[in-house]
Amino acid sequence: MKCVRKFDARPKLDGSWKFIDDYSYPEMIHGQLLYSKCHHGYIKKINFPENYDLSEFTIVSSKDIPGENIVPEPVCDQPFMMDKEVMHYGQGILGIAHPDRKLLLKFIKETKIEYEELPAITDIKECLNNPDNVFGRELTIDHRTGKKPDPHWDHHHKIYYTPHQEQAYLEPQGMIAVWQPKDKIMFVRATCQCPFFVKEGVEAIMGDSIKEAIIETSEGIGGAFGGKEDFPSLLAGITSLLSYKSGKPVKIVLEREDDIRITTKRHPSRIEIETWTDPEAKKIMKIDIDYRLDAGAYQTLSPVVLARGVLHSISGYSIPDTFIRGRLFRSNTPSNGAFRGFGAPQAFAAMEAHIDEIAAGMNINPYKFRKKNIFKIGDEFPTTQPILENHLSDCLERVIEKSNYFQKLEEFKEWNKTHKDKKGIGISIGYHGGGYTGNGEKVLNSEVKVVIEKDATVKIFVANTDMGQGAHTTLAQMFFEAIDHPREKCLVQLPNTSKTPNSGPTVASRTIYIIGNLLRKFAFKIKDELEFENLEEYVTSNQNEFPREFRMNFVQDPSVVFDDENYVGVAYKDYSWAACVTEIYFLADTYQIELTKSWNVMDIGKVVNQKIATGQAEGGVLQGLAYGLCEFFYKSGYGRMHGFTDYALPTTLDLPEIDVEFIHTDSPIAKGLGEIPMDFPAPSVRNAFHNATGIFIDEYPLVPERIFKHLKKI
Amino acid sequence: MKFIRPNDMEGLFQNIEENNDRKYFLAGGTDINIQIKNGTIKDAEIIYIKHLKELNGIQIEKDDIVIGATTNISDILNSKIIKENLPFFQRSLESFASPLLQTSATIGGNIANGSPTADVVPLLLVLDAKLEIVSKSQIRIIELTNFFTGYKTNIMKANELIRSIIIPKKAENGFDTFFEKVGSRKSLMISKISLAGLKNISHNKFTTIKLAAGSLNEYPRRLYKIEEYLTDKSLLEIDFLKVEELLNEEITPITDLRSDKEYRYHVCVNLIRTFLNE
Numbered sequence: 001m002k003c004v005r006k007f008d009a010r011p012k013l014d015g016s017w018k019f020i021d022d023y024s025y026p027e028m029i030h031g032q033l034l035y036s037k038c039h040h041g042y043i044k045k046i047n048f049p050e051n052y053d054l055s056e057f058t059i060v061s062s063k064d065i066p067g068e069n070i071v072p073e074p075v076c077d078q079p080f081m082m083d084k085e086v087m088h089y090g091q092g093i094l095g096i097a098h099p100d101r102k103l104l105l106k107f108i109k110e111t112k113i114e115y116e117e118l119p120a121i122t123d124i125k126e127c128l129n130n131p132d133n134v135f136g137r138e139l140t141i142d143h144r145t146g147k148k149p150d151p152h153w154d155h156h157h158k159i160y161y162t163p164h165q166e167q168a169y170l171e172p173q174g175m176i177a178v179w180q181p182k183d184k185i186m187f188v189r190a191t192c193q194c195p196f197f198v199k200e201g202v203e204a205i206m207g208d209s210i211k212e213a214i215i216e217t218s219e220g221i222g223g224a225f226g227g228k229e230d231f232p233s234l235l236a237g238i239t240s241l242l243s244y245k246s247g248k249p250v251k252i253v254l255e256r257e258d259d260i261r262i263t264t265k266r267h268p269s270r271i272e273i274e275t276w277t278d279p280e281a282k283k284i285m286k287i288d289i290d291y292r293l294d295a296g297a298y299q300t301l302s303p304v305v306l307a308r309g310v311l312h313s314i315s316g317y318s319i320p321d322t323f324i325r326g327r328l329f330r331s332n333t334p335s336n337g338a339f340r341g342f343g344a345p346q347a348f349a350a351m352e353a354h355i356d357e358i359a360a361g362m363n364i365n366p367y368k369f370r371k372k373n374i375f376k377i378g379d380e381f382p383t384t385q386p387i388l389e390n391h392l393s394d395c396l397e398r399v400i401e402k403s404n405y406f407q408k409l410e411e412f413k414e415w416n417k418t419h420k421d422k423k424g425i426g427i428s429i430g431y432h433g434g435g436y437t438g439n440g441e442k443v444l445n446s447e448v449k450v451v452i453e454k455d456a457t458v459k460i461f462v463a464n465t466d467m468g469q470g471a472h473t474t475l476a477q478m479f480f481e482a483i484d485h486p487r488e489k490c491l492v493q494l495p496n497t498s499k500t501p502n503s504g505p506t507v508a509s510r511t512i513y514i515i516g517n518l519l520r521k522f523a524f525k526i527k528d529e530l531e532f533e534n535l536e537e538y539v540t541s542n543q544n545e546f547p548r549e550f551r552m553n554f555v556q557d558p559s560v561v562f563d564d565e566n567y568v569g570v571a572y573k574d575y576s577w578a579a580c581v582t583e584i585y586f587l588a589d590t591y592q593i594e595l596t597k598s599w600n601v602m603d604i605g606k607v608v609n610q611k612i613a614t615g616q617a618e619g620g621v622l623q624g625l626a627y628g629l630c631e632f633f634y635k636s637g638y639g640r641m642h643g644f645t646d647y648a649l650p651t652t653l654d655l656p657e658i659d660v661e662f663i664h665t666d667s668p669i670a671k672g673l674g675e676i677p678m679d680f681p682a683p684s685v686r687n688a689f690h691n692a693t694g695i696f697i698d699e700y701p702l703v704p705e706r707i708f709k710h711l712k713k714i
Numbered sequence: 715m716k717f718i719r720p721n722d723m724e725g726l727f728q729n730i731e732e733n734n735d736r737k738y739f740l741a742g743g744t745d746i747n748i749q750i751k752n753g754t755i756k757d758a759e760i761i762y763i764k765h766l767k768e769l770n771g772i773q774i775e776k777d778d779i780v781i782g783a784t785t786n787i788s789d790i791l792n793s794k795i796i797k798e799n800l801p802f803f804q805r806s807l808e809s810f811a812s813p814l815l816q817t818s819a820t821i822g823g824n825i826a827n828g829s830p831t832a833d834v835v836p837l838l839l840v841l842d843a844k845l846e847i848v849s850k851s852q853i854r855i856i857e858l859t860n861f862f863t864g865y866k867t868n869i870m871k872a873n874e875l876i877r878s879i880i881i882p883k884k885a886e887n888g889f890d891t892f893f894e895k896v897g898s899r900k901s902l903m904i905s906k907i908s909l910a911g912l913k914n915i916s917h918n919k920f921t922t923i924k925l926a927a928g929s930l931n932e933y934p935r936r937l938y939k940i941e942e943y944l945t946d947k948s949l950l951e952i953d954f955l956k957v958e959e960l961l962n963e964e965i966t967p968i969t970d971l972r973s974d975k976e977y978r979y980h981v982c983v984n985l986i987r988t989f990l991n992e
Contacts, residue, residue: 109753588984589894589981589984589985589987589988590894590896590907590981590984590985591977591981592896630898630899632898635971638970638971639971641971642971644902645904646898646904646971646972648898648899648903649899650899651812651899651900651901651902652901653899653900653901654899654900654901703898704896704977704981705973705974705977708974708976708977708980708981709976709977712976712980
């Protein structure tokens with residue numbers, strides 16, 4: 001629980017820490033993407049502007065690709081670039097490079113493409129409401145009893161919609177490719193989460209024309225949130241191709257407005273829930289969930305998001321008769337991708353809203369109704385995975401207690417009687433399975449490497465990146481705390497695919513949970529192997545043994561057995577649990593919701609670094625609350641927001657007071673933390689609004705215009 | 715695109731008079747730089763004026779406060795003169811963009827830019843502000859309420875610019891004040907609706923009412939018809955249906971990426987009601 005300071009805090013403050021745009025190479029030129037401004041159509045003609053010397057430009061299209069024109073993904077269906085038919089706005093058509101960045105941007109702006117337009121689906125509801133748009137594999141979790149619902153059970157049937165969300169990382173996407181023809185090596189400097197994904201991407205597009213792609217991350221990665229999981233593979237591919245063709249290092253850093261337009265976002269969802277509840281026992285007896293995601297034009301990694309969404313879609317309730325189906329829908333919009341929570345925020349936004357819906361219908365307090373139905377030891381997930389702890393329930397109890405929930409409920413009720421503005425309080429719960437789903441971690445077979453130098457410096461080699469979340473500090477801490485080694489003598493190395501073993505991508509709340517716990521074990525293993533009490537003393541007296549390299553692989557717990565075909569078994573070894581209470585103030589004149597207080601209790605197991613963990617939790621909670629409240633990305637009939645002027649990320653003035661408490665911290669395991677804070681808060685805002693006004697809104701976010709429409713309907 | 719930095723006022727006027735090209739004055743640059751970057755402004759002459767002392771500063775001149783056009787919003791927020799004389803104006807400007815932009819953006823720029831969402835304009839309108847408009851050979855003082863002629867257009871000739879904003883020293887004296895800026899967040903936002911109001915009451919009747927709205931027309935405007943209807947009435951005498959009807963004549967809200975016209979209209983109704991009731 002020590003608060004070791006982030007090792008990169010000082011260089012980030014003094015500006016010496018290098019982000020992608022701070023790097024330069026001799027003779028480096030600048031590249032950009034020329035992308036489609038048509039949602040669906042045939043490219044008829046590309047008209048370059050006059051008054052430019054075209055010989056100064058390097059231009060690549062799909063015809064220049066020596067390897068494959070398909071980005072490696074869980075489903076390989078997205079081309080790097082299109083030359084005939086474009087399938088969505090923002091699709092890459094050409095890569096263009098020039099020594100002068102400003103001139104290049106002007107040239108691209110003035111380049112006009114003629115299209116023959118084809119019908120396109122760009123509206124979220126148009127996409128998700130029409131089963132003709134389904135593509136990819138349908139997932140089902142079938143835990144039906146086959147019995148007909150009792151006619152006395154209360155029936156609730158609702159459809160919930162969740163919006164896009166923009167990752168809004170501080171540093172836009174960027175890439176530098178340096179072609180080294182002598183060794184046939186494509187060196188790529190990347191701001192990314194998964195260097196080995198980028199390597200696969202570059203090697204796919206370059207094919208046999210290169211011997212190897214070597215990826216090294218920039219020192220600083222200015223935020224990612226999932227946005228730098230798969231898009232960098234596409235960007236690195238095109239950057240590499242430009243470097244290969246021009247023979248010069250090429251840097252592409254996206255302009256912010258392009259980044260917002262063409263990169264991956266959170267999947268919009270339509271989640272239909274039908275429940276039957278026993279009015280006497282107050283127990284949900286049967287549930288049907290239809291979970292739909294707008295994947296965009298290609299599947300890419302959406303099937304994995306869908307899997308996690310489906311697996312979290314029942315929220316934390318034990319329901320004997322369960323049927324869940326998940327499907328992807330195609331639209332002519334950029335592929336949606338990874339985003340903190342990965343399908344789970346959509347699931348909780350719907351199910352946690354639905355729980356309040358049932359509770360209101362049965363006139364029972366939402367907390368009491370949750371308590372009746374929440375997971376307990378002996379219950380099962382819909383996949384039949386047994387529930388082994390009551391920690392979710394503990395989170396709920398603790399947050400109800402510390403927020404003075406019942407007292408506030410009464411206070412607000414009284415206050416609301418005499419005020420035009422209204423106060424409200426709402427609950428939601430959530431959880432997140434750590435690491436890759438099902439057998440994923442087994443397949444990944446992550447490997448880590450440690451080198452102990454002659455001066456007892458421990459160098460840790462992992463492919464996991466520090467994108468500002470403090471992962472490298474925490475990973476080092478897990479190693480040096482285990483063997484009581486000085487912190488300044490334990491350093492995580494900059495990920496580089498030629499030096500770092502593949503310890504997997506920096507995703508799925510797996511960095512500390514899988515790699516951190518592995519490093520901790522590794523530290524003990526090395527200690528046992530060398531039989532030392534103090535590593536420094538050991539190295540001093542056994543100098544001839546050093547430097548020495550050690551390697552270790554992750555071994556999945558044998559209890560994790562998952563049937564990928566039928567969705568039966570243990571989907572995740574360990575779950576992080578959470579519950580929250582959110583207080584709001586509703587302004588009657590302007591239909592705006594102000595967040596006043598946010599109470600959060602989470603079980604993330606052992607807390608390695610209290611300060612970093614709290615920071616992660618607070619940031620995620622804010623991101624989750626804003627997802628439910630104000631981050632409005634697409635307006636039907638008007639399209640997408642252009643930039644941060646219109647896309648309403650909250651500012652510090654919009655922040656509520658955020659209270660975070662971790663419980664069950666005496667666990668030996670540090671569980672997943674990255675995503676859970678984002679998973680659960682959104683529906684608490686919606687539930688608090690219902691508490692304040694008696695109105696349920698089933699579409700997120702709860703922007704004032706939407707609230708106004710609901711109020712006027714009544 | 716041509717950039718010019720005149721040495722003094724004489725140089726400035728010389729340039730304006732001689733050159734008939736399309737031109738823009740650059741002071742804070744918080745809006746113009748964006749327009750240049752996105753190509754809204756191109757092939758124009760940009761004349762830098764921020765360094766010209768004659769256009770800058772806050773002074774008391776007899777019964778008026780005179781604010782130079784290139785005075786930064788942060789200077790107004792920090793000004794002792796403004797604090798003592800126009801505290802409502804000063805307080806209300808805190809919601810202007812963000813602290814960072816306040817240090818660069820200028821009051822004259824916010825007016826001349828002519829945006830329907832200009833934050834300072836509704837406030838200045840209820841304070842009966844005037845503009846001092848100068849050219850090489852002429853100075854004219856006009857009421858701010860007569861300045862705009864349409865979306866991003868105004869009465870200035872090609873050889874003129876705003877030198878200062880003139881606000882009566884006692885513009886706020888004796889009034890109950892009201893200002894609400896409604897947007898998608900609390901800072902760094904462009905208003906969906908803004909409403910400024912001054913009122914005073916005597917013997918239960920509104921003796922003076924001044925109301926101005928932003929983001930609801932092609933340019934921020936005083937709501938004269940509503941003012942006229944409300945004046946000399948008590949709260950009980952006001953027919954709010956009539957107010958809504960008049961508001962329909964006074965404002966032309968639109969639906970765009972940012973908001974909806976029905977929402978804008980109804981929020982404006984609500985805010986007027988609250989302003990009168992408070």
